[in-house]
Amino acid sequence: MTQIAQDKLQELYDFIEDVKQKDYTESYLIAVLHKVQELFGYLPQDVMDDVAERMGIPTAHIWGVATFYHYFNLKPVGKHMVSVCMGTACYVKGADKVLETLKKELGVAVGETTEDKLFTLQEARCLGACGLAPVIMIDDKMYGELDGKGTIDVINQYRKAAK
Amino acid sequence: MKEKFKLTLCDGPSCIHNQSKEIRAALEAELSQHGLADQVSIHLSGCLGMCKQGPILIVNPGFTMYGKVEVADIPNIVKSHLVEGSPVAEKVIREDHLYNRFFRIFGDVDFFGKQMRITLRNCGIIDPENIDDYLSVRGYEALAKVLTDMKPEDVVAEVKKAGLRGRGGAGFPTGLKWEFTANQESDEKYVICNADEGDPGAFMDRSAIEGDPHTVLEGIIIGGYAIGASKGIVYIRAEYPLAIERLEKAIAAAKEHGFLGDNILGSDFSFDIEIRLGAGAFVCGEETALIHSIEGSRGMPRPRPPYPSVSGLFGKPTLINNVESWANIPVIVLDGGDWFSTIGTETSKGTKVFALAGMVHNTGLVEVPMGTTLREIVYDIGGGIPNDKAFKAIQTGGPSGGCLPAEYLDTEIDYESLAKAGSIMGSGGMIVIDEDACMVGLAKFFIEFTQDESCGKCTPCREGTKRMLEILTRITEGKGKEGDIEKLERLGHMIKNASLCGLGQSAPNPVLSTIKNFREEYEEHIRDKKCSAGQCSALLSYVVNDNCVGCGACKRICPVNAVEGTRKEKHVIDQDKCIRCGQCYDVCKFDAITKA
Numbered sequence: 117m118t119q120i121a122q123d124k125l126q127e128l129y130d131f132i133e134d135v136k137q138k139d140y141t142e143s144y145l146i147a148v149l150h151k152v153q154e155l156f157g158y159l160p161q162d163v164m165d166d167v168a169e170r171m172g173i174p175t176a177h178i179w180g181v182a183t184f185y186h187y188f189n190l191k192p193v194g195k196h197m198v199s200v201c202m203g204t205a206c207y208v209k210g211a212d213k214v215l216e217t218l219k220k221e222l223g224v225a226v227g228e229t230t231e232d233k234l235f236t237l238q239e240a241r242c243l244g245a246c247g248l249a250p251v252i253m254i255d256d257k258m259y260g261e262l263d264g265k266g267t268i269d270v271i272n273q274y275r276k277a278a279k
Numbered sequence: 280m281k282e283k284f285k286l287t288l289c290d291g292p293s294c295i296h297n298q299s300k301e302i303r304a305a306l307e308a309e310l311s312q313h314g315l316a317d318q319v320s321i322h323l324s325g326c327l328g329m330c331k332q333g334p335i336l337i338v339n340p341g342f343t344m345y346g347k348v349e350v351a352d353i354p355n356i357v358k359s360h361l362v363e364g365s366p367v368a369e370k371v372i373r374e375d376h377l378y379n380r381f382f383r384i385f386g387d388v389d390f391f392g393k394q395m396r397i398t399l400r401n402c403g404i405i406d407p408e409n410i411d412d413y414l415s416v417r418g419y420e421a422l423a424k425v426l427t428d429m430k431p432e433d434v435v436a437e438v439k440k441a442g443l444r445g446r447g448g449a450g451f452p453t454g455l456k457w458e459f460t461a462n463q464e465s466d467e468k469y470v471i472c473n474a475d476e477g478d479p480g481a482f483m484d485r486s487a488i489e490g491d492p493h494t495v496l497e498g499i500i501i502g503g504y505a506i507g508a509s510k511g512i513v514y515i516r517a518e519y520p521l522a523i524e525r526l527e528k529a530i531a532a533a534k535e536h537g538f539l540g541d542n543i544l545g546s547d548f549s550f551d552i553e554i555r556l557g558a559g560a561f562v563c564g565e566e567t568a569l570i571h572s573i574e575g576s577r578g579m580p581r582p583r584p585p586y587p588s589v590s591g592l593f594g595k596p597t598l599i600n601n602v603e604s605w606a607n608i609p610v611i612v613l614d615g616g617d618w619f620s621t622i623g624t625e626t627s628k629g630t631k632v633f634a635l636a637g638m639v640h641n642t643g644l645v646e647v648p649m650g651t652t653l654r655e656i657v658y659d660i661g662g663g664i665p666n667d668k669a670f671k672a673i674q675t676g677g678p679s680g681g682c683l684p685a686e687y688l689d690t691e692i693d694y695e696s697l698a699k700a701g702s703i704m705g706s707g708g709m710i711v712i713d714e715d716a717c718m719v720g721l722a723k724f725f726i727e728f729t730q731d732e733s734c735g736k737c738t739p740c741r742e743g744t745k746r747m748l749e750i751l752t753r754i755t756e757g758k759g760k761e762g763d764i765e766k767l768e769r770l771g772h773m774i775k776n777a778s779l780c781g782l783g784q785s786a787p788n789p790v791l792s793t794i795k796n797f798r799e800e801y802e803e804h805i806r807d808k809k810c811s812a813g814q815c816s817a818l819l820s821y822v823v824n825d826n827c828v829g830c831g832a833c834k835r836i837c838p839v840n841a842v843e844g845t846r847k848e849k850h851v852i853d854q855d856k857c858i859r860c861g862q863c864y865d866v867c868k869f870d871a872i873t874k875a
Contacts (some may be wrong), residue, residue, distance in 0.1 A: 140593055144573035146558055147550055150517065177576075184577040184734075185558030187517050203479030203712045204674065205636035216860075241561065242479035243518070243726075246636035258519060 124155045128163070132170050142173055145175055145181060149188060158189035186241075194229040194236040196243040196274055198222075199253045203242030210263075212248050215239070217264040221271055235271070285757040287337040290323035294333040298350065302334055305738075312817035313362055315676040324646070332372055346372040363713075365380040395622070395658050396646045398446075398606040398629045402490030402605055407525050410532040413493040421609035425501050427548040432433070435461050435504035438608070440616030441626035445602030447473055447564070449781065450627070450694040450707045452505050455662070456598060459588035461506040463596035471592065471599040472499050473569060474515035474522070476562040478677030479728065480708035484602035488515070488522040490531035494675075495553060498605030500539065501612060503550045511552040514569055526554055527833055561732035564597045564706075565590075565780045568658075568734070569864040579734045580780035603632055623649030628691035635661050637710035638668065654688040659713055672796070676705025678725045679785030681792025682718060689770050701792045702787065716795040717814035718806050722854040723751040725789035729782060734831065740783030743774035746791060753754050756817040759805035764794060814872045816859040826871035833872065 129240040131151050133145040137260050148167055152159055159182050182188045200215045217228075222230050222237055229236040245251045248260025252267065286300055286306065303321060324337075332346035336356070343366045345356065352370060360366045396402075405412035407567040413419070423689055439454025460468065472495060476484040478487045488495055499511045513522055513588040530552055533539040539551045555573050562568045563578040569589050570592050572578035591597025607629060620628045627649040633656065636642045640662030647656060647692050653673055657663065664670055681702030683690070690696050694704050712721065730744040747770055750763050771787030778784045794801060810818040823833075841857040844850030852863070854870075865871045 140574070143573060143575040143593075146572065149554065150556055150558070180577055181575070185560050187557075187559035203640070204677070204724070205480050207479075207711065207723075208637045208710060228663070241477065242481070242517075245483060246480055246634060246642060247641075249307060249636065279851065 118225070125163075125166075128152060128155060128167075129170065132167065136171070142169065145171065145173060145178065146185070148176075149182060153188060160191050161205040189236075192229070194233050195278070196235050196254050198235050198237050198271075199243065199251070200237070200239035201241075201243040201245070201251045202239045203246065203249075205242075205246035211250040213264060214252060214262050214267050216251070217267045218271070221268055234275070280764055281318070282320055282381040283315075284321050285322065285339045287324045287339070289333055289335040289337075291333070294335060294593045296541055297334045299334040301350050302336070302348055304355065306357070309353050309357040310361075314355060315357070317362060319361060337472045338366070338786035341366070344372045345370045362811075364654045381509045393651070393655055394646050395630050395648045397492075397610050398487055398603050398624075399490065399644065400630050400875065401494060402486060403414050405491065407490055407492055408528050409534060410493060410529070413491070416809055417535075417613065418493055418609075418706060419497055419533075421612035422497050423544055425504055425549060425612055426544055429720075431461060431505045431507060434612070437616045438505070438611060441607075441611040441612065441619035441776055442616075442623075443604065443607055443619065444627060444650060444694060444858070445601060445707070446607075446631065447604035448676070448703065450704060451602050453600060453604055454467050457502065457505055457584070460596050463589060465596050467510070467593075467595050468506055469592045469595055469597040470499055470503045470506065470508045470511040471569070471573070471597060472511065472513040472605055473564065473599055474519075474565070475569060476516060476519075476602070476706065477558045477564045477732075478706045478708050479704045480636055480674075480710050481634045481677055481684075483634055483644055483707055485519050485522050487521075487602050487606050487632070491705060492522075492525045493533065493794045495602055496526075496529055496533055496539070498600075499552060500543070502598055502600065502605065504548050508595075508598070509550055510574060511550065511835070512555055512592070513552060514555050514563075515774050516559070517556040522556065523556070530554070531618070540562065548621045549804060560734070561728075562723060562734045562780070562782050565782060567758070568780065569599070577711060578735070579736045580782075596762075603707075603788065604635035613862055623689060624693040624696075626695050628646045631704065631707055632694070633709040635676075635711070638664050638713040638715075639711040640665055650691045652685070652689050652691055656692075656709065657688070661711065664711065668715065669709070671714050671716060672712045672718065674710040674712060674784075674789070675708065676703035676788070677708040677780065678728045679703060679788055680705045680708070681788045682721065682796060683792070684796045688787055701788075701795055703788065709718050715812055715814070717755075717810050717812035718793045718800045719751065719755055719810075720812075720814045721791045722790045723748065726751055726786070733782065733786070737777075737779040739777040740786060743770055743778075744786050745781070746770060747787065751790070753808075754804045755799065755815045757804070757808040757815075759801075761805065763805055764801050767791075768794060775875055794832045816861070817863075818861050819874055820854055821857060821859065821861070821864055821874050822875065824854055824871055825849070826869045826874050827872070828869055830869070831868045832868070836862045836866045838862065 128151060132148060144273055152163055164178055165175055168178050195232055200212050218237055222235055223236050224230055225240050226237055243251055244254055247261060250262055251258055251260040288303055310319050334348050336348045338344040356367050380580060401416055405416060435457045438457055442452040445453055472702040503511050512704050537544055557563050560578045563572045565580045566587055568578040568580040587597040588600055623629050630646050630648050632644055632646045635645050645660050670685055672684050674682045683700050683702055687700050692698055697704050726744055726748045730748045733740045733744055735741045750767055753759055754763060767790055771791045774787050775784050808818055813819055827849040831846055834842040839856050839858050842850050842852045864874055
């Protein structure tokens, strides 16, 4: 195991130890899963097993929770998360076209990662920026009032930055 | 010399009658006696409309408003306020409601003119990350008042008197909820703020927290005091990183200033607030599902009773309110339940924040008194529909709501009137739909959402929405059958009646309301295999008309090579090859492609 991975695991273990000092420890499971995803980008199976052992919660329960919530990724994701808002306001203003453009431009379906591991495409529920509809969010950054070309321009900015 | 103060004296008839002229003379005399005549200017204003309090004298900067000013008061006001800098407190008009502050700044802007901001009164005015800013607009004064002057039962009584109803959607009377929880005997109780704003198209909770987190915290702390809880939890979506960050900062600042923690403001009341993150499950907005999620499980609802007020988080009595409800609490405490209950309609008091979006000029958050009409919101505040398109419908209440056509534009909004019209208040999403939208497609969009978000626990919601989606998909693909509409209606009513929680009970609303108000569109899709709005791609065909100059733009962009034709001659689209993506239609500069 690399040093980085070990450091990450240690950070997770410390986090779990903290949580175990609190009342109703098991109620912090979702917080722990958030931590795992923050550290690893997704929820790796072996780390889940670790969490199960350390928190004393059955693995089955943990996977039950992890699969219930959309926010958790069970597969590794690309460097940038491209979320297309499919909320009502965006839908009315043509979010489906933006999504089609992205699918074509990136060559992936929703939920998939590009071959160069640069982008993962996903649909999002309302991103809460309805005034700018249609919007996409790349990582934490919002891009609004997009059309087909505008969308491709945004993607190209990230491609350029990666080089 | 530089001007230091600007005095405005009301010059309305009633104030003149009450000697405003004599007051002016006395002011001038007093100012020159203190050598201030060239540093202070005196202005007259028209009637301020507060004749009962007249004569009125306003001192700026600071907007100090003196009422019932008499000639005899002038020496004192000049000396203590203008010379020594401390306003004469006993003459200042204290009727200054919290919400007024917003209008002093923005009241003359069209967009805000018809609004009334209570929940969002500080948003955009104060720095949300600076607790001093909040304190300067009477922040935490309500908390201090509650802790020093009010018993917990007085607070509950005040909220009941205000007539506040839950802003999360269902509209349950907040005061009653507080009373139920307060009356439970338990060693521990919890207060929860529901900030799991899941409705697509609604973002008022996010803005309230991002713009003024302390108001929400203050409301929660007051709630904790009223029901006898020592712990509060804010359950917020992980998708709102900025709101989370501001909440964290606000909690830390409140602790530092003694508004949170042990012995708040020196009282024997101790209270703490913790943030818990959601993880993207729409159903967690339902209170029992939310509680399961905080407990670290799959967020699935359970049958009620017992209600959370009896057995909630960790089996303890729990008070859950939505962000917007909490933000109203400090105002109710400071300005009084009596005042609050004067705003709104018979059954719904106060204001409601709506997230106005879709095909309307001014998209954004609008806060209006209950009883405002949809027309006022869409046309006066929203500025109408862009591109000269016609209004077709307004969708309220998110995926649990319904679509109301133009004849409902003059409906005065409150919980009851919207329900009667076949929609709901919901969390306050409001999407304006113009003539270009296909209502069947829109209904399908919402069912897709609720179908996907259905947690799967109860059969009517899990299976029923799936079947509805299948039928709707069939209709939009031109494969609809006679009797499909009736089937949708029957299914819809069944799901509404038999589902376990609010998600299923309201999921069919978009379909049922569009069938009720736009039945002809469904019939057209089924019988004529036609979509007049031109949205259902399977029912469309693109044909080149005589405007074609043969530029070839459509031919180049077509992804399936369905366009044929030689340069400078009219092109033709091969209908068998065409996948109806519409790119040729978008790229044509000569209006030479007809969508039918």
